[in-house]
Amino acid sequence: xxxxxxxxxxxxxxxxxxxxxxxxxxxxxxxxxxxxxxxxxxxxxxxxxxxxxxxxxxxxxxxxxxxxxxxxxxxxxxxxxxxxxxxxxxxxxxxxxxxxxxxxxxxxxxxxxxxxxxxxxxxxxxxxxxxxxxxxxxxxxxxxxxxxxxxxxxxxxxxxxxxxxxxxxxxxxxxxxxxxxxxxxxxxxxxxxxxxxxxxxxx
Numbered sequence: 348x349x350x351x352x353x354x355x356x357x358x359x360x361x362x363x364x365x366x367x368x369x370x371x372x373x374x375x376x377x378x379x380x381x382x383x384x385x386x387x388x389x390x391x392x393x394x395x396x397x398x399x400x401x402x403x404x405x406x407x408x409x410x411x412x413x414x415x416x417x418x419x420x421x422x423x424x425x426x427x428x429x430x431x432x433x434x435x436x437x438x439x440x441x442x443x444x445x446x447x448x449x450x451x452x453x454x455x456x457x458x459x460x461x462x463x464x465x466x467x468x469x470x471x472x473x474x475x476x477x478x479x480x481x482x483x484x485x486x487x488x489x490x491x492x493x494x495x496x497x498x499x500x501x502x503x504x505x506x507x508x509x510x511x512x513x514x515x516x517x518x519x520x521x522x523x524x525x526x527x528x529x530x531x532x533x534x535x536x537x538x539x540x541x542x543x544x545x546x547x548x549x550x
Contacts, residue, residue: 353459353472354458354459354460354472354517354518354519354520355519355520355521356519357458357493357517357518357519357520358493358494358495358519359492359493359494359495359498359516359517359518359519360518360519360521361384361385361388361456361458361516361518361519361521361523362388362391362392362523364388364456364498364516364518365385365388365389365391365392365427365456366391366392366393367498367502368392368425368427368454368502368505368506369389369392369393370392370393371502371506372423372425372506373506374397375422375423376397376422376423376424376425376506377397377399377415377419377422377423377424377425377543378397378398378399378424378425378426378427379398379399379401379408379411379412379415379424379425379426379427379428380398380399380400380401380408380426380427380428381401381405381407381408381426381427381428381429381432381433382400382401382402382403382404382405382407382408382432382463383429383431383432383462383463384429384456384458384462384463384523385408385427385428385429385432385456386400386401386402386527386528387523387525387526387527387528388427388456388526389427390526390527390528391526394528394529395542396538396539396541396542397539397542398528398539399411399535399539400528400535402530402532405431405432405435405436406432406433406435406436406439407432407436408426408427408428408432409426409428409433409436409439409440409443409453410436410439410442411426412424412425412426412451412453413439413442413443413446413448413451416448416450416451416510416511417446417448419450419543420448420449420450421450422450422543423450423452423506423507424448424450424451424452425452425453425454425505425506426451426452426453426454427454427456428453428454428455428456429455429456429457429458429462430455430456430457430458430459430460430469430471430477430515431460431461431462431463431469433453433455433477434469434470434471434475434477437480440453440480440481440484440486440513441484441485443484443486443511444481444484444485444486444511445485446511447487447511448510448511449509449510449511450510451510451511451512452505452506452508452510452511452512452513452514453481453511453512453513453514454505454513454514454515454516455477455513455514455515455516456516456518457471457477457515457516457517457518458517458518458519458520458521459471459472459517459520460472460520462520462522466520466522476491476515477513477515478490478491478513478514478515481513482513486511486512486513487511487512488504488508488509488510488511488512488513489512489513489514489515490512490513490514490515491514491515491516491517492514492515492516492517493517498516501514537549
């Protein structure tokens with residue numbers, strides 16, 4: 348058993364990390380964000396048509412990112428999701444390891460909390476290690492990032508390294524103001540498809 352309050356003092360702030368990734372990613376980067384905090388964080392970083400935010404699909408970010416990476420191997424796909432979302436769908440990591448898309452990076456913003464339901468501690472506040480689970484699933488590149496120096500070192504691998512990769516980014520457990528992406532699912536789908544396929548994306 349570990350201290351379930353330790354994330355209250357983690358040095359990395361999730362919104363700063365989202366901004367760093369977004370600003371460094373370039374026009375070729377497609378981003379899938381998991382429901383909850385990473386949706387708000389990447390919307391705050393710079394809401395745009397290359398981001399597909401999931402509303403109400405807990406555990407769905409990694410499978411969606413996997414499918415996208417397999418369908419568009421010429422694009423770089425980044426999944427940015429939380430520890431709770433990842434824990435909901437751990438089996439998807441084994442599927443990623445079977446399919447082995449080299450253009451896929453999964454970043455898990457791990458604040459060790461269920462942020463949308465009251466900040467209860469998740470399993471990563473205790474003994475669960477998502478990077479270790481990913482490695483044991485067969486994903487070849489995994490790591491845990493705990494401070495800004497480690498983030499700066501890992502960023503080229505996150506954005507350009509050969510995948511599939513899973514990077515767990517330990518971020519502070521903090522409540523931040525909502526910065527919401529659009530809630531219209533049809534609109535989000537259409538704008539993403541146009542960004543990916545051009546005007547034919549909604550024909």
